[in-house]
Amino acid sequence: QVQLVESGGGLVQPGGSLRLSCAVSGSIFSIYGMGWYRQAPGKQRELVATVTSGGSKIYADSVKGRFTISRDNAKNTVYLRMNSLKPEDTAVYYCNHQGCWGQGTQVTVSS
Numbered sequence: 030q031v032q033l034v035e036s037g038g039g040l041v042q043p044g045g046s047l048r049l050s051c052a053v054s055g056s057i058f059s060i061y062g063m064g065w066y067r068q069a070p071g072k073q074r075e076l077v078a079t080v081t082s083g084g085s086k087i088y089a090d091s092v093k094g095r096f097t098i099s100r101d102n103a104k105n106t107v108y109l110r111m112n113s114l115k116p117e118d119t120a121v122y123y124c125n126h127q128g129c130w131g132q133g134t135q136v137t138v139s140s
Contacts, residue, residue, distance in 0.1 A: 031055045031129045038122060038134030041114055045138070049109040051124030051131060059102040061127055065109045067120035067136075074123070078109060091117070114138045 037049040049065070062081040068074040078088045078098040086098055097110040107124055114136075121133040 031127055033124055033126055033129060033131035035122065035124055035131045035134040038136045040137045040139065042140050043115060043138055045114050046110070046112045047114065047136060049111070049122055049124075049134060049136075051107045051109075051126075053105045053107070053124075053126050056105075056127060058105040058126070063098075063100055063107040064125040065098060065107070065122060066125060067118075067122045068133075069120040072120075077122070080107065111136070 032054045033051055035049060035051045037047060039047060041047055060082050062079060064079040065077040066074050067077050076089055077092055078086065078096055080086050080098045080100055088096060095111065095113045100107045116138045119136060119138050121135050123133045124131050
């Protein structure tokens with residue numbers, strides 16, 4: 030059974046930074062791609078960033094140049110480093126592995 034646990038969210042001022050983590054268990058982590066998604070109240074869940082097993086990365090235009098996705102296969106963990114945060118980044122952030130979702134972590138960007 031695959032289990033994903035997101036962490037690292039919180040309240041941050043505009044222009045600040047956060048690093049999110051997603052720990053995966055119950056899977057051969059290294060051979061699968063990983064994705065970060067987010068969902069704001071009343072809006073559809075959207076793709077933020079992905080990283081393949083080979084290290085290829087894709088970012089949504091809204092976060093390109095500000096966010097960085099990375100993975101540590103030895104720790105079965107994927108990260109999302111978020112810099113220059115904007116109020117529009119406020120959402121619950123989820124990671125995805127083999128089509129399975131974690132419970133999400135709340136990110137709130139406000140002064």
